[in-house]
Amino acid sequence: MIELTEVSKVFNQGRPNECRALRGISLRLECGGITVFKGPSGSGKTTLLTLVGCLARPTAGRITLDGQLLSNLPERFLTEVRRHTFGFVFQQFNLIRGLTVLENVMLPAYPLGRPHHQLRAAAQTLLDRFGIGGKAGSRIEWLSGGEAQRTALARALINDPAMVIADEPTANLDSALSREVLALLGELALQGRTVLISSHDPLVFAADHVKRLIELRDGQMVGDGSC
């Protein structure tokens, strides 16, 4: 369970271009199911996800993960928590060009130093599960949008995280592919993983397994409803 208390995030502190991305957010996120953060761009939903996902530290406020305080952890330990707890799927896929599909999937596990054959097998299993096992050896550049998104999803799962964070996962996909990805995310939720999605795509709000919809505007929560 993740709990946020009075969390704020300020960028460019003390400068003329100071920007308050989040203003005093308090929130409890239970485990399991899909939670969607909706809101226009600039509403702070992505910033909120970066704080929850241990990608950044709040300027003020407390964040705890299963009772453990995260908000004052230095980056070194935040990363440690992050790589064991969270998997990320990004809007732009953010795969590394020049590497193969398999290598891209294995990448998050490199710093953990798992034995190579084990890691390779785990990555291959994930790719098989998402139906792109045959593409394991091909370069990222040759993938279609759907295949790229599946690769990104496999990469998010390589360290077997309890939570998956997806930032606008459908933004670059057509409706059919979007539904496919949402189905996969729903499958993850069914397995007991917690899925957090930021989006302004109505398709996402209507997806199966979405159990909570949180609405943000100007860095503040304006709506919180269960589905």
Next chain:
Amino acid sequence: MPALLERQKYLIDYTLAALLRHKTRNLGLLLVYALLVFLFSSVLLLSQSLRREAATLLQDTPEVMVQRLVAGRHDLLPAAWLEPLRRIRGVSAVQGRLWGYYYDPAVKANYTLMVAPDRDLAANDILIGAALARIRQLSIGDILSLPTTTGKPLPLKVAGILDAASELLSADLMLLSETGYRTLFNPPPDTYTDAVLTVRNRREARTVAEKIALALPGSRPILRTEILRTYDAVFNWREGIVFITLGAVLLAFMILAWDKAAGLSAEEKREIGILKAIGWETGDILRMKLWEGALLSLTAFLAGYALAYWQVFYGGTRLFAPVLKGWAMLYPDFRLTPAVDLLHVLALLAVTVLPYIVATLIPIWRAATADPDAVMRG
């Protein structure tokens, strides 16, 4: 421990792939880097082997040489000095030497002429060094005419050519008989250029030298070790000067390395951002970048050093040779004895790899501390 090793293996693996992906950027730097190592190691290898050559050369020379000084200048030594020298305790043999230089305007070079009493040469016979033979296109049996002091030419017959591989200093050497020498230069009779002494016990050379200075006022005894030391000092000094001169090149290289490390392409920045977002820690990126530097340095170092080694010991071109070898005009076609010296490898590391690390540390750290959430905010 295995996990730690495995981690480094992954990092090296990734780094290698990344280096290959950004080939063009790294290739340029690698070339310049290797060139830098090549320059520095050429200087070191050449001066080191010249020094060694000088040492080997002097190994067989007598322990003490005696010159006569008149008004502080080197003058001819009267034959009458040989007897008192012989009588000094500890001296086993004394020999007067005749030698000098001859400037040949035809090839604009100095020859070293020396009387070789042990060679049994006929009055007009000469033995010449290989470089001399090549430049004047002489072979055995040919006649070389040199003008005497009276202006009349003296025909000299080439009786043999000295071994090319033997020594640095034999290249421009011409050995002749005492009669030939005296006809050519007409020095006052009963004088020598200088004298050399053989000492029974090497350790007493210094004591013998002190005795000579006392017994013969106006004499200047020179010890072999002193010559050796002077050679060393001169080569060391020249080498140091060349190093400092190359400092400007080094600075330019450091600026280039800094610039290359700081000016990451948008693609590379994106890659680092992705790695951080998917769970790589700043330390991992730092280590990855340091591995990159290490791999680059190793390649550049090996390539540059190997090239310099080949250049100095087997190649034809003699970069820096004029600076390091000094004044001589005729360069022999000699082969230096290959040798690698630990001290020099350490010094090379210190002037090439260390500056590279210094120049790239801060840019690498900057790149590694990119915001992990940048990918999501972008």
Next chain:
Amino acid sequence: MLMTSAMVALQGIALSVAGTVLLASGFAWRILRCWDINSGSELQLRLERRTYLISTLLGFALGAELLSLLLFVHTAESLSSQFVGAMCATGVLNINGFGFPALLLKITVFFLAAVWLLLNRVDHQGRDYPLIRVKYGLLLLIAPLTVAELATQTGYLLGLEPEVITSCCGSLFSSESHGVAAELSSLPPKPALIGFYAAGMLILGVGLAFLRRIWLGPVFAASSLLLFGVAIAAIIAFLSLYVYENPNHHCPFCLLKAGYNYVGYALYPPLFAATAFGLGAGIIAPFHRIASLQTVIPNEVRRLTRLALAGFWLFYMLSTGLILQSGLILMG
């Protein structure tokens, strides 16, 4: 004045080490003043990022210092032909009053940098970076030493006058002259040998006790330092004699020469590494009460202590081997 490429390189290293450490201590000063782990302000985030730079710089300084140490001794060695009466590195280092102080400073900076990195390693395992002030305080102590090293080395190199007649190791370490070095070489071999092995037993005893009782940290650190001194003294007093098979040659540097199979390169690394680990373990141990390091420090200290003991053991094994296979008999 003399100049060689190695001297240019040495000055280059000393300059860059002093430069990087000064840069690091500038950052350290800011960290000491403004550090607040609980703050999420951008200043704090920036400071945290600086800590990565500082530890990288210190790692660089450690490596550079090691290179410098080797280069320094070899340079001295290579210059021995330049000085009448200097037959090896000892004589050359003794040409002016700065030679040995420069060497000593290099060794000191090397050990301090190693201790700093070990402290840093432990600190990075505590979630609130509990040793940050200790660490950066130590860094502020290292900085002036690197400057002093640069100064003494410059003084030494500038003061190398080739004409000066110097004592070679034969006279500096021969039994007739005075001073610490002479005292060491005039030690009678039998008591010295007994002392050497007694010190080995001492470190083993203290080390084993320390593995169980963590409060013995300072004792172990002091013993490690003591053993380093004893080992160097032993090398001068009798170990070198066994290697050179010459009862009057007491030089600790000639061991690094090809003529003696580079045996110094086998002997010195375990000694230096073990001393660094021992010092580190002993200095880290007292911090085991800090909440965030309660589990980390005992593990780390045990690991370091074992490494230190292994290093010392290796050193003693090698030394004993050298003594046994030597043709020289010092004691009837």
